[in-house]
Amino acid sequence: MKKLLLATAATAALTGAAFAEGHGDGITLGVAFGFTGPLESLAPPMASGAELAMAEATASGAFMDGMSVTSVRGDSTCIDASAATAVGERLITSDDVSGIVGAMCSGATTSMLTNVAVPNGMVMISPSATSPALTTIEDNGLFFRTAPSDARQGVVMAEIIMERGIDEVAVTYTNNDYGQGLADSFAAAFEEMGGTVTIVAAHEDERADYFAEVGSLASAGGDALVVAGYVDSGGSGIVQAALDTGGFDTFVFPDGMVGEALTENFGSDLDGSFGQNPGTDSNGAALFQEMAAEAGFDGTSAFAAEAYDAAALLILAMQAAGSTAPADYAAHVMDVANAPGEEIMPGELDRALELIAAGEAVNYEGATAVELIEPGESAGNYREIEIQDGELTTVQYR
Amino acid sequence: MDVLNAIIVLANFVIVPATAYGAQLALGALGVTLIYGILRFSNFAHGDTMAFGAMVTILMTWALQGAGITLGLLPTALLALPVGIIVTALLLIGTDRLVYRFYRQQKAKPVIYVIASLGVMFVMNGLVRFIIGVDDQRFADGERFIVSARTFREMTGLDEALAIRTTQGITLVVALIAVVALFWFLNRTRTGKSMRAFSDNEDLALLSGINPEKVVIVTWIIVAALATTAGVLYGLDKSFKPFTYFQLLLPVFASAIVGGLGNPVGAIAGGFLIAFSEISVTYAFRRAANHLLPEAWEPDGLVQLLSTDYKFAVSFTILLIVLIFKPTGLFRGKSV
Numbered sequence: 001m002k003k004l005l006l007a008t009a010a011t012a013a014l015t016g017a018a019f020a021e022g023h024g025d026g027i028t029l030g031v032a033f034g035f036t037g038p039l040e041s042l043a044p045p046m047a048s049g050a051e052l053a054m055a056e057a058t059a060s061g062a063f064m065d066g067m068s069v070t071s072v073r074g075d076s077t078c079i080d081a082s083a084a085t086a087v088g089e090r091l092i093t094s095d096d097v098s099g100i101v102g103a104m105c106s107g108a109t110t111s112m113l114t115n116v117a118v119p120n121g122m123v124m125i126s127p128s129a130t131s132p133a134l135t136t137i138e139d140n141g142l143f144f145r146t147a148p149s150d151a152r153q154g155v156v157m158a159e160i161i162m163e164r165g166i167d168e169v170a171v172t173y174t175n176n177d178y179g180q181g182l183a184d185s186f187a188a189a190f191e192e193m194g195g196t197v198t199i200v201a202a203h204e205d206e207r208a209d210y211f212a213e214v215g216s217l218a219s220a221g222g223d224a225l226v227v228a229g230y231v232d233s234g235g236s237g238i239v240q241a242a243l244d245t246g247g248f249d250t251f252v253f254p255d256g257m258v259g260e261a262l263t264e265n266f267g268s269d270l271d272g273s274f275g276q277n278p279g280t281d282s283n284g285a286a287l288f289q290e291m292a293a294e295a296g297f298d299g300t301s302a303f304a305a306e307a308y309d310a311a312a313l314l315i316l317a318m319q320a321a322g323s324t325a326p327a328d329y330a331a332h333v334m335d336v337a338n339a340p341g342e343e344i345m346p347g348e349l350d351r352a353l354e355l356i357a358a359g360e361a362v363n364y365e366g367a368t369a370v371e372l373i374e375p376g377e378s379a380g381n382y383r384e385i386e387i388q389d390g391e392l393t394t395v396q397y398r
Numbered sequence: 399m400d401v402l403n404a405i406i407v408l409a410n411f412v413i414v415p416a417t418a419y420g421a422q423l424a425l426g427a428l429g430v431t432l433i434y435g436i437l438r439f440s441n442f443a444h445g446d447t448m449a450f451g452a453m454v455t456i457l458m459t460w461a462l463q464g465a466g467i468t469l470g471l472l473p474t475a476l477l478a479l480p481v482g483i484i485v486t487a488l489l490l491i492g493t494d495r496l497v498y499r500f501y502r503q504q505k506a507k508p509v510i511y512v513i514a515s516l517g518v519m520f521v522m523n524g525l526v527r528f529i530i531g532v533d534d535q536r537f538a539d540g541e542r543f544i545v546s547a548r549t550f551r552e553m554t555g556l557d558e559a560l561a562i563r564t565t566q567g568i569t570l571v572v573a574l575i576a577v578v579a580l581f582w583f584l585n586r587t588r589t590g591k592s593m594r595a596f597s598d599n600e601d602l603a604l605l606s607g608i609n610p611e612k613v614v615i616v617t618w619i620i621v622a623a624l625a626t627t628a629g630v631l632y633g634l635d636k637s638f639k640p641f642t643y644f645q646l647l648l649p650v651f652a653s654a655i656v657g658g659l660g661n662p663v664g665a666i667a668g669g670f671l672i673a674f675s676e677i678s679v680t681y682a683f684r685r686a687a688n689h690l691l692p693e694a695w696e697p698d699g700l701v702q703l704l705s706t707d708y709k710f711a712v713s714f715t716i717l718l719i720v721l722i723f724k725p726t727g728l729f730r731g732k733s734v
Contacts, residue, residue, distance in 0.1 A: 199700065203706075206639070207642065208632070208637055208645075208646075209635075212676075212680050212709060215412075215680075216680075216681065216682035216702055216706060218411065219411075219684045219685040219686075219700060219701075220684065244543075245410055245411060245561050246410070246546075246547020246551070246561050
């Protein structure tokens with residue numbers, strides 16, 4: 001009995017020591033991406049991006065009085081909800097992480113968030129989940145994302161159209177989740193701003209001609225036609241038929257339509273049409289790419305920059321809260337991401353950490369010009385384009 | 399003035415496109431009906447024959463364009479059309495030698511022919527995709543419009559615009575020439591008459607010394623000419639994509655059956671009937687109605703009978719109705 005007590009006490013003491021070691025001079029962050037599955041090619045550069053921010057914070061020596069930040073990778077997969085839940089549980093209970101960068105796909109993110117993160121009170125920042133459903137999910141303020149919701153583009157597009165004094169449009173979308181989601185979010189936003197949507201009609205890709213579709217769109221009327229389709233497929237067919245019949249001569253193009261093929265096909269016939277696609281003029285992106293090249297991975301790979309920003313936000317929020325406990329720092333994520341405060345570019349995490357330690361506010365811009373809106377997702381940066389003399393020209397970034 | 403605007407809207411979105419589409423269907427249906435009348439089977443490979451002919455013409459058009467030869471205002475494809483017809487005729491005669499002749503000698507039942515033509519359809523389908531690919535091909539050149547929407551508005555000062563594309567005009571002219579030539583051939587020439595005799599009564603024709611092999615070859619050549627012309631006109635007017643030609647099989651067959659299989663006049667009438675129904679049933683008449691009706695009566699809805707997604711359903715429905723109530727078709731063809 002004495003031996004057992006002794007053993008228990010010794011174990012407790014050892015565990016305590018290990019615990020002290022874990023939190024005394026370093027923390028771990030989970031990096032849960034879909035290293036296997038349909039988007040596996042994107043995961044390694046994203047993980048490298050997130051780890052780049054952690055290495056930077058560690059090297060600065062300014063994080064929480066010299067703590068180090070290390071990463072633990074986990075394979076959340078992309079489409080396997082139970083695998084995502086399992087890896088989330090492992091990260092929290094076994095690896096004892098202080099925050100999770102992830103998950104990658106919207107489905108995996110949803111399951112990890114509702115099954116593991118919320119019950120355990122863990123903060124998650126996803127760099128790449130774009131489903132509109134995550135905006136309204138019950139997250140107790142623990143979930144953020146550095147990627148914009150797909151619903152956001154609809155709002156931006158509605159604003160652009162309104163600013164040009166057009167208040168009546170017809171909408172056609174390619175008959176799939178992307179087209180329908182965008183058309184729905186746009187129509188809702190546009191009507192909320194006082195505009196009129198005369199018709200929302202689907203079109204199928206791969207048809208020979210679109211005269212019948214354009215006939216109904218033109219019959220419904222409108223000052224412009226919003227084409228939420230693909231430039232290499234039905235979207236161009238719709239534009240062609242509308243130009244030929246004179247049904248519409250002003251078009252609005254969301255990201256699926258903005259491409260060189262558009263001006264190649266139609267040239268100056270589209271003068272005066274406009275649209276938007278994701279893009280930013282912040283020089284943070286260029287800085288990040290240089291850093292990525294030095295670290296030996298491709299910084300232009302999709303969502304790598306967002307992953308860097310997600311990890312950086314976790315670290316800065318902890319510094320701002322003065323604590324690595326998720327319950328303490330979750331409320332600070334929005335503060336460090338947004339104005340007011342000193343603007344922070346990629347590679348300036350050491351300065352940001354020192355500023356925060358000195359009690360000053362920071363506005364983290366990072367590699368993707370991060371601006372978080374309620375309930376904790378990226379506002380998204382879009383490039384507003386207009387076609388002039390048969391060329392795509394950039395009007396402004398918003 | 400408002401009545402005028404209403405007419406222009408209808409002309410722009412219904413009458414002009416439906417007339418061009420109807421002419422293309424009529425040419426396709428003529429080919430189907432000739433094969434049915436003379437060779438006595440429904441050729442399911444017809445849509446892909448059209449695609450093959452159009453493909454050869456497109457390749458030839460590119461060669462001509464590459465050599466700097468064009469037709470000026472008209473599409474170069476018209477110059478390449480004869481080459482397309484010749485190559486397609488060779489393919490069809492080759493197919494006949496390889497496949498259909500065997501069944502003819504066996505005196506096979508029509509349903510066996512139909513299944514054989516289904517096999518030929520898949521082979522041709524693969525051949526076209528293999529050679530030119532599955533993507534959209536643009537090969538129209540020359541002047542795009544006879545009357546463009548913008549010039550029409552400037553000329554007339556009306557609110558509504560009417561656009562007539564060159565390809566639509568060419569479709570009508572070429573279809574008219576092809577039909578007149580076909581009827582002249584069938585009714586006035588010795589070979590044409592022997593073909594009709596063969597169609598009416600095979601045994602009697604054989605007894606009177608008509609060479610069946612010659613009739614078969616001439617039929618395939620005419621079918622190749624009709625199918626290639628229809629395919630090229632359709633491709634010029636819309637776009638060339640192998641898959642859409644495969645889909646075209648249904649309205650083409652509907653046209654031929656509605657008009658009465660084996661009856662050339664019926665094929666033409668059927669083509670226009672199907673085209674006008676497809677387009678007017680799925681067209682939203684709101685704009686025309688707004689011009690005609692007093693303001694208080696203006697409709698809020700689109701005044702559209704069916705969504706454009708159901709375009710193909712229209713041909714199916716007409717086909718069913720005709721088969722139930724008048725199985726020989728509107729112009730008394732042979733019963734299916």
